[in-house]
Amino acid sequence: MGDSEQEVISSSEASQRFEWRVERIAWVLAALLFALALLGVFGGGPLSxxxxxxxxxxxxxxxxxxxxxxxxxxxxxxxxxxxxxxxxxxxxxxxxxxxxxxxxxxxxxxxxxxxxxxxxxxxxxxxxxxxxxxxxxxxxxxxxxxxxxxxxxxxxxxxxxxxxxxx
The missing domain is CATH 2.60.40.680 (Immunoglobulin-like)
Incomplete structure (x- = not known):
């Protein structure tokens, strides 16, 4: 494997890890918004x-x-x-x-x-x-x-x- 192929793989792995982090953050935010909606922050629940x-x-x-x-x-x-x-x-x-x-x-x-x-x-x-x-x-x-x-x-x-x- 040449240096350029190693750089592409390394760059691809870093990009993949970044995408996974962004995806995890998005899932946490979506779950948080869902929980807040169930509790009534957007109307009609116990927090409301x-x-x-x-x-x-x-x-x-x-x-x-x-x-x-x-x-x-x-x-x-x-x-x-x-x-x-x-x-x-x-x-x-x-x-x-x-x-x-x-x-x-x-x-x-x-x-x-x-x-x-x-x-x-x-x-x-x-x-x-x-x-x-x-x-x-x-x-x-x-x-x-x-x-x-x-x-x-x-x-x-x-x-x-x-x-x-x-x-």
């Missing part, structure tokens, strides 16, 4: 479901951390009984978050809605004295990206969370 609560425990919100644009999602809010004043509770949701979504429905229907500088305030009638007030917001996502949100009872500490909306 999340809860946030205010530090004073007046508000608890359940939501999806990862959603796609132009899809429906839900916020489920539970308001502590101590937040009810004279049979009503006022719940504020930040404009910052509402700019990224469209509210398609609210259950129960609010008795009144008012816009403030940094939030929209929904006023609800408490159905039963001494029980938590449960509110569901049915939303449609409109703008992709990372969106921060605040929801809270008037005069109390709000719950804060983020939601990532995929394009």
């Amino acid at each position: 479901r999340a809860s946030a609560g205010s530090s004073d425990q007046t508000v608890q919100v359940d939501y999806e951390r990862f959603v796609r644009v132009a899809t429906s999602t839900t916020l489920k809010v539970v308001i502590a009984p101590r937040a009810v004043r004279e049979g009503e509770v006022a719940l504020g949701l930040s404009h910052e978050f509402l700019e990224a979504v469209t509210v398609q429905g609210i259950t129960p229907v609010p008795a009144a809605v008012a816009s403030r500088a940094d939030r929209v305030v929904y006023r609800f009638t408490a159905p039963h004295e001494g029980e938590p007030v449960k509110v569901t917001f049915d939303l449609r996502t409109e703008h992709s990206g990372l969106h921060w949100a605040r929801i809270g009872v008037e005069g109390a500490v709000p719950a804060r969370w983020w939601q990532f909306i995929y394009p």
Whole structure:
């Protein structure tokens, strides 16, 4: 075997080892993406479901951390009984978050809605004295990206969370 043939074989072996490394890395990345998808990073799994609560425990919100644009999602809010004043509770949701979504429905229907500088305030009638007030917001996502949100009872500490909306 001549020197040029040895160089070709040596070059071919080095090229083969490089291709194998690239292939292994690609397989690891594909497996990682698959695992993340199963866990819900791209929506609809255990990593996607999340809860946030205010530090004073007046508000608890359940939501999806990862959603796609132009899809429906839900916020489920539970308001502590101590937040009810004279049979009503006022719940504020930040404009910052509402700019990224469209509210398609609210259950129960609010008795009144008012816009403030940094939030929209929904006023609800408490159905039963001494029980938590449960509110569901049915939303449609409109703008992709990372969106921060605040929801809270008037005069109390709000719950804060983020939601990532995929394009």
